[in-house]
Amino acid sequence: xxxxDPKKIAHIHHELHAHLPSEPALxxxxxxxxxxxxxxVDPAAVDAWIEIYRxxxxxxxxxxxxxxxxxxxxxxxxxxxxxxxxxxxxxxAGDATGHLQAVENTPEVHNLVVCTLCSCYPFSLxxxxxxWYKSNEYRARAVRDPRxxxxxxxxxxxxxxxxxxxxxTSERRYLVLPEKxxxxxxxxxxxxxxLVTRNSMIGTERRLSALGRTA
Amino acid sequence: MDxxxxxxxxxxxxxxxxxxxxxPFHEEWETRAFGIMSAVGEPEWTIDWSRYCRExxxxxxxxxxxxxxxxxxxxxxxxxxxxxxxxxxxxSRKSLFHASPESxxxxxxxxxxFVRTPKSYAADVSSEPAFAIGDAVRAKLSxxxxxxxxxxxxxxxxxxVVAHHGGHxxxxxxxxxxxxxxxxxxxxFAASELWxxxxxxxxxxxxxxxxxxxxxx
Numbered sequence: 001x002x003x004x005d006p007k008k009i010a011h012i013h014h015e016l017h018a019h020l021p022s023e024p025a026l027x028x029x030x031x032x033x034x035x036x037x038x039x040x041v042d043p044a045a046v047d048a049w050i051e052i053y054r055x056x057x058x059x060x061x062x063x064x065x066x067x068x069x070x071x072x073x074x075x076x077x078x079x080x081x082x083x084x085x086x087x088x089x090x091x092x093a094g095d096a097t098g099h100l101q102a103v104e105n106t107p108e109v110h111n112l113v114v115c116t117l118c119s120c121y122p123f124s125l126x127x128x129x130x131x132w133y134k135s136n137e138y139r140a141r142a143v144r145d146p147r148x149x150x151x152x153x154x155x156x157x158x159x160x161x162x163x164x165x166x167x168x169t170s171e172r173r174y175l176v177l178p179e180k181x182x183x184x185x186x187x188x189x190x191x192x193x194x195l196v197t198r199n200s201m202i203g204t205e206r207r208l209s210a211l212g213r214t215a
Numbered sequence: 216m217d218x219x220x221x222x223x224x225x226x227x228x229x230x231x232x233x234x235x236x237x238x239p240f241h242e243e244w245e246t247r248a249f250g251i252m253s254a255v256g257e258p259e260w261t262i263d264w265s266r267y268c269r270e271x272x273x274x275x276x277x278x279x280x281x282x283x284x285x286x287x288x289x290x291x292x293x294x295x296x297x298x299x300x301x302x303x304x305x306x307s308r309k310s311l312f313h314a315s316p317e318s319x320x321x322x323x324x325x326x327x328x329f330v331r332t333p334k335s336y337a338a339d340v341s342s343e344p345a346f347a348i349g350d351a352v353r354a355k356l357s358x359x360x361x362x363x364x365x366x367x368x369x370x371x372x373x374x375x376v377v378a379h380h381g382g383h384x385x386x387x388x389x390x391x392x393x394x395x396x397x398x399x400x401x402x403x404f405a406a407s408e409l410w411x412x413x414x415x416x417x418x419x420x421x422x423x424x425x426x427x428x429x430x431x432x
Contacts, residue, residue, distance in 0.1 A: 002259050002297045004392045006216070006361065009271045012292045012302070017273055019306050020291070024284035025244035030308055031291050032247055035255065037310045040299055041320050046250030048323035052330055053239055054246065084333055091331070098333040099380070116223030116366050118266055119282070124330055128239035128249070134282045137231045139222040143368065143420050144410050152230055163406075163418040167223065169364045170383060170399055170423035171262070171336040198237055 058127035061092045062175060063196035065125065067189045069102070070180040080104060083175060087125055094124030099172040103164065105179050105206065110157055112150065112203035113166045113174040114142035120168035122175060126201060133202065143167055153204040176203040184210035191215040217358055217367070219277055220270045224368035224410065248283035254321045255290050257297060263389035267362035268293055338396025340382030344426070345398065350376045351432035352402055354424060362390035365428040369420075373432040374404035377421070385425055398426040 003009075021027045035041040065087055069076040079086035083100030084093050093100075100122055103111040115121065116139050121129040132138055141149050146163045150156075157163065166174045178200040184192060187210065195213065199205035240246045268289045270277075277285070294300040299314040346352055356371035364386045382396035404420045406413035 002257065002264065002293070002392060004264060004390070005296075006267065006271055008296055009268050009292055010273075012295050013272050013276075013288070015302050016288055016291060016305070017276060019302065020288070024248070024281050025242070027284060028244045028248045028251070028287050030305065031287055032251055034300070034304060034308055034310065035251065035294075038300065038304075038314055039320065040294065040314060040316065041251060041255050042322055044323045045254035045321045045326055046247065048326040049250040049253040050240075050246045052326060053249070057330060058239075059237075088333070093331075093333040095330040098335045099337075099383075114223075116368070117220060117364060118269065124333075130233070130237045130239075131241070131282070132231050132233045132236070135232055136222055136278060137228040140225040140228045141231070142223075144224040144226075146418060149231060153234055159416075165418070165420045167366065167420060167422045169366060170380075170386075170425075171334075172380065172399075172401075172423055204234075 053123075053128050057095075057124060059198035059201065060193070061087075061090065061124075062122075062126045062198070062201045063193040064090060064189075065092065065175070066177060066196045066201065067193035069177055070192055071189045076177075079177070092125050096121065096123040096173055097125050099170075100125065100175060101172055102175045102177045103166060104177040107179070108160070109162050109164060110150075110155075110203065110206055111164045111166060111174075111176045112142060112146050113168065113176060114139060115168040116140070116143055117169060120171075120173060122173035125173075125175060126198060130198070150204065150206075153199065155204065155206045157206070176201050178206065178208055181208045181210050184215070187215040216267075216270055216360060216362060218270045219274045221367045223366045245281070245283045248287040252283070252286040252290050254326065255294070256321060257293070257316065258318055259392060260293060261389035261392065261394065263362055263364075263386040264392065265289065265293065266386075267390040270362065336384045338382040338384045338394070340396050340398055342398075344379055346376050346379070346400060346426070346429070346431075348376055348379060352376055352400075352424075352429040353432040354402070354422075354429055359387065361387060363387050363428075365424065366422065368409060369402075369404060369422055369424075372404055372408050374402040374408065374422075376400045377403045380423075383425070385427070387427075400424055400426070400429070402429065
């Protein structure tokens with residue numbers, strides 16, 4: 001039975017700190033072998049999770065969604081009203097995207113997504129998050145110094161652009177809809193999708209470009 | 216809880232590390248730890264119980280141990296807490312008894328189904344929403360002892376309700392194994408309301424807050 005007792009968990013954590021191998025690879029190995037031996041985990045299920053997020057689900061999904069929003073006004077309207085239903089048109093709704101909201105960049109607004117309290121992220125749409133998204137530095141600074149963080153990522157914003165930082169405190173997840181590159185006006189949806197970066201869908205990149213690329 | 220996990224607005228952190236790097240995994244052990252944290256579960260573990268168990272990692276470990284290592288450790292702590300595993304077993308690396316989980320171990324098919332099934336956290340709430348879009352609200356200046364999703368940096372600060380999402384499961388209850396909902400709102404805070412150095416900027420911070428987190432401003 002789960003205790004739901006924080007004191008008990010805190011005590012267990014201190015014991016684990018004292019007695020588990022400190023080296024992460026050894027700690028993980030010790031845990032996995034024991035869980036497999038005890039029948040608490042199926043190694044094939046562990047493999048399946050790794051394969052899904054290493055080989056199958058990644059930011060290309062989000063890029064397809066963004067490219068369609070750029071080329072299909074009806075889809076864009078649906079995406080902004082109900083993100084989960086809209087991405088489900090692609091079959092992308094799933095892990096951590098049960099309540100998806102797309103937030104649109106405009107010449108006057110720049111959106112940036114963070115999870116200050118843990119590491120919430122729309123997994124089934126963007127894949128696993130990059131390490132920097134989960135870093136203490138990003139979590140601490142994105143809400144207080146978004147322009148400084150953006151500058152580190154190479155995004156310089158004019159003072160008249162409003163930065164909207166979305167802190168993922170609930171089970172709602174956010175997708176930034178970046179602006180369509182000005183130099184790819186006549187590109188089709190598939191070609192446009194190749195210009196969409198993961199960072200632009202989190203908000204740490206702003207100006208996408210077709211420079212040096214061919215449709 | 217007033218833990219170090221509540222990082223929003225903390226000062227003294229340096230540049231964001233690894234900005235050029237986007238791969239989900241960098242080392243083999245990370246893939247295994249991710250697979251374990253995903254494939255091990257128990258029906259009564261709510262998402263907020265798991266988050267709470269991570270928040271309870273000793274502070275120095277929370278700030279310094281790698282991300283996937285923390286989650287593998289959390290799974291170990293949860294399994295020990297629920298009686299499926301003992302510390303002695305982990306120390307000796309030897310199984311001493313056969314656990315009987317409430318549900319059989321997760322399968323590859325369950326993993327495939329999980330990533331394709333959007334989960335709703337919406338919950339019926341019998342009361343009418345106390346706030347409407349456009350209302351000014353203040354995040355309560357409280358320090359709840361348990362798990363909460365009211366970040367410290369907005370406590371005591373005022374913002375405007377910009378969206379109402381109906382009832383959503385309350386994380387504070389979920390961390391205690393209870394599943395009931397409250398009205399959920401998105402509250403927009405002026406950056407200048409939160410941070411003195413943002414005076415004169417038009418930037419805003421949007422935070423999803425449950426009804427019991429806020430009061431009329």
